[in-house]
Amino acid sequence: MPEVLKAPLVVEFPFTRSVGPVQSAFLTGLRERVVLGVRTRDGRTLVPPVEYDPVTAEEIRDLVEVAPTGAVTTWAWNHEPRRGQPLDTPFAWVLVRLDGADTALLHALDAPGPDAVRTGMRVRVRWAGERHGSITDIACFEPYDDAADHTAVDEPTAHDGQFENTIDGIVAPARLDYTYSPGRAQTAYIEALSERRTVGERCPSCRKVYVPPRGACPTCGVATYEQVEVGPRGTVTTYCIVNIKAKNLDIEVPYVYAHIALDGADLALHGRIAGIPYDQVRMGLRVEPVWTKGARHPDHYRPTGEPDAEYDTYKELL
Amino acid sequence: MSKESVAVVGIGQTKHVAARRDVSIAGLVREAARCALDDAELTWADIEAVVIGKAPDFFEGVMMPELYLADALGAVGKPLLRVHTAGSVGGSTALVAANLVASRVHGTVLTLAFEKQSESNAMWGLSLPIPFQQPLLAGAGGFFAPHVRAYMRRSGAPDTVGSLVAYKDRRNALKNPCAHLHEHDITLEKVQASPMLWDPIRYSETCPSSDGACAMVLTDRAGAARAPRPPAWMLGGAMRSEPTLFAGKDFVSPQAGKDCAADVYRQAGIADPRRDIDAVEMYVPFSWYEPMWLENLGFADEGEGWKLTEAGVTELDGDLPVNMSGGVLSANPIGASGMIRFAEAALQVRGQAGEHQVEGVRRVLGHAYGGGSQFFSMWLVGAQLPDS
Numbered sequence: 001m002p003e004v005l006k007a008p009l010v011v012e013f014p015f016t017r018s019v020g021p022v023q024s025a026f027l028t029g030l031r032e033r034v035v036l037g038v039r040t041r042d043g044r045t046l047v048p049p050v051e052y053d054p055v056t057a058e059e060i061r062d063l064v065e066v067a068p069t070g071a072v073t074t075w076a077w078n079h080e081p082r083r084g085q086p087l088d089t090p091f092a093w094v095l096v097r098l099d100g101a102d103t104a105l106l107h108a109l110d111a112p113g114p115d116a117v118r119t120g121m122r123v124r125v126r127w128a129g130e131r132h133g134s135i136t137d138i139a140c141f142e143p144y145d146d147a148a149d150h151t152a153v154d155e156p157t158a159h160d161g162q163f164e165n166t167i168d169g170i171v172a173p174a175r176l177d178y179t180y181s182p183g184r185a186q187t188a189y190i191e192a193l194s195e196r197r198t199v200g201e202r203c204p205s206c207r208k209v210y211v212p213p214r215g216a217c218p219t220c221g222v223a224t225y226e227q228v229e230v231g232p233r234g235t236v237t238t239y240c241i242v243n244i245k246a247k248n249l250d251i252e253v254p255y256v257y258a259h260i261a262l263d264g265a266d267l268a269l270h271g272r273i274a275g276i277p278y279d280q281v282r283m284g285l286r287v288e289p290v291w292t293k294g295a296r297h298p299d300h301y302r303p304t305g306e307p308d309a310e311y312d313t314y315k316e317l318l
Numbered sequence: 319m320s321k322e323s324v325a326v327v328g329i330g331q332t333k334h335v336a337a338r339r340d341v342s343i344a345g346l347v348r349e350a351a352r353c354a355l356d357d358a359e360l361t362w363a364d365i366e367a368v369v370i371g372k373a374p375d376f377f378e379g380v381m382m383p384e385l386y387l388a389d390a391l392g393a394v395g396k397p398l399l400r401v402h403t404a405g406s407v408g409g410s411t412a413l414v415a416a417n418l419v420a421s422r423v424h425g426t427v428l429t430l431a432f433e434k435q436s437e438s439n440a441m442w443g444l445s446l447p448i449p450f451q452q453p454l455l456a457g458a459g460g461f462f463a464p465h466v467r468a469y470m471r472r473s474g475a476p477d478t479v480g481s482l483v484a485y486k487d488r489r490n491a492l493k494n495p496c497a498h499l500h501e502h503d504i505t506l507e508k509v510q511a512s513p514m515l516w517d518p519i520r521y522s523e524t525c526p527s528s529d530g531a532c533a534m535v536l537t538d539r540a541g542a543a544r545a546p547r548p549p550a551w552m553l554g555g556a557m558r559s560e561p562t563l564f565a566g567k568d569f570v571s572p573q574a575g576k577d578c579a580a581d582v583y584r585q586a587g588i589a590d591p592r593r594d595i596d597a598v599e600m601y602v603p604f605s606w607y608e609p610m611w612l613e614n615l616g617f618a619d620e621g622e623g624w625k626l627t628e629a630g631v632t633e634l635d636g637d638l639p640v641n642m643s644g645g646v647l648s649a650n651p652i653g654a655s656g657m658i659r660f661a662e663a664a665l666q667v668r669g670q671a672g673e674h675q676v677e678g679v680r681r682v683l684g685h686a687y688g689g690g691s692q693f694f695s696m697w698l699v700g701a702q703l704p705d706s
Contacts, residue, residue: 018338057390208565239464315472318570
């Protein structure tokens with residue numbers, strides 16, 4: 001069996017996110033070196049703040065300012081920081097309960113090694129030099145020896161949450177790294193295409209020929225192995241005329257996007273029709289693939305000049 | 319043990335708009351949930367479980383948003399489930415919630431579906447560049463337009479029918495304060511003159527991209543007896559699936575859709591849907607799907623659906639009104655769109671639909687579909703308790 005194809009697939013997109021009134025105040029506060037939480041009706045102070053009380057589901061809008069100092073409630077050492085993490089040298093992920101807060105905030109602690117970290121240790125915010133209204137405005141936390149000046153209890157103080165130029169939204173990039181493999185059946189199909197042959201697979205049960213093959217019949221649920229060469233000619237079963245330019249495609253509009261049933265295949269694949277004015281394409285038109293040098297797939301399909309196929313011969317393939 | 323009867327006693331929707339930049343996702347779902355609770359005159363404490371749905375995670379880039387919506391939806395300490403069936407998800411979500419009541423697992427359940435399309439990129443999420451594969455040559459409209467052409471060929475429908483549907487739905491939307499599109503100066507000529515995007519589909523025959531949420535409170539007979547307003551009773555509900563592509567798939571009238579409708583009608587004792595059902599909220603993201611689904615759902619014989627549309631039968635004052643709310647063509651927060659169909663069907667039988675209320679409707683079908691016409695979910699709701 002030939003080796004199955006593999007290729008990297010990176011999926012990445014910068015999503016926008018409206019943050020709502022509470023996170024708006026929190027993020028804008030960070031830009032101004034102010035850490036805000038919310039006060040629940042039963043007197044707890046939640047940092048980072050939430051919009052709705054986790055116990056009562058009540059809407060919470062009472063903002064309070066807490067201290068930029070606090071204690072580590074638990075931690076884990078990160079030996080190998082990855083791209084996009086807060087520090088590029090090994091650090092501790094920490095949950096920090098800021099003085100005046102009843103809940104803990106997740107962030108990074110800059111420490112020389114795991115031996116320098118312990119639950120209960122005192123830490124303080126290290127502000128980023130440039131702040132834009134983001135959780136990374138806190139560059140990280142750092143150990144803080146406050147035996148001299150730490151007052152016993154830091155009461156949170158009420159805050160109106162009013163700032164100039166509030167942050168109403170953030171951009172949250174998402175990225176996924178995959179190794180993609182099309183599998184055995186599609187690998188054989190792709191390799192045959194490099195010889196400009198189209199090879200599908202026949203289901204041993206219903207006898208339908210699948211192009212491209214999936215290695216299994218989706219209706220019978222059985223594996224398919226029998227290879228069947230189809231085409232190269234086929235019939236346009238249906239189509240649309242595309243009048244809007246796709247962002248990443250270098251094709252002039254209008255063009256015809258068609259479903260093409262290759263001779264011998266039991267379902268249609270999709271392709272572009274050219275070599276004929278777009279408004280003369282019709283259902284039943286007989287077409288053949290046109291290849292360009294080095295391309296993995298046919299560039300488009302063009303009319304063969306044969307008489308059109310009768311509707312009855314392809315209506316089951318629509 | 320027989321099934322418990324399921325009643326809709328609370329319905330809430332946001333005003334669907336192009337972009338809700340003033341609220342987080344939590345704030346958006348909260349609004350709809352709060353409206354539904356207020357309608358039912360219930361509090362968070364009355365809810366025993368929460369079932370939510372939205373379109374695929376990558377539409378908005380929030381992985382498993384249910385994880386951070388528990389407090390916004392009062393779900394702390396209760397079961398919180400998420401349902402995931404592409405565009406039909408709003409319908410399937412309501413049915414999963416309904417089944418929790420019907421099976422007597424819970425007495426009162428909050429169900430909600432949402433989408434913040436302004437913060438998503440559905441087109442991109444649907445067409446990732448897969449190695450070795452030929453790039454897609456068209457967007458969502460390009461996927462569906464060839465099937466519309468196949469329908470026109472099969473039925474002999476004149477090419478004017480698509481515009482009639484869009485013109486009707488956009489006028490209906492003017493009577494629905496929650497609809498996204500309120501095109502006060504809409505005319506049939508304007509629809510017909512709008513640009514052809516994916517011939518045979520015109521710009522005005524496609525759905526908008528919306529931010530919105532929809533919520534319902536479902537309960538049992540005891541809960542319905544305490545409800546302040548008339549409930550809608552579920553008379554039947556079903557889901558069906560089939561592969562995206564397979565040899566013999568009928569994209570014009572998928573078998574899964576026919577089977578799903580037949581199951582709902584069997585449960586509800588509907589012999590002739592055209593006679594026994596008074597109105598329909600169906601999932602029509604491209605206007606031509608109205609005549610196509612009229613046939614798939616058994617309201618017309620094969621090839622005859624367009625004649626109902628053309629004759630005005632599906633108008634708000636017609637014999638079988640379709641999409642009284644303005645439909646998906648007038649508001650499409652994708653994940654919520656199916657639930658909006660279900661909720662609008664319930665509003666009609668409760669007599670609570672306001673200006674787009676059809677007088678005297680007793681049984682209304684809510685319909686959703688998704689993926690490559692492969693997931694179907696439907697319910698039939700009535701003004702009267704089943705078997706009474």
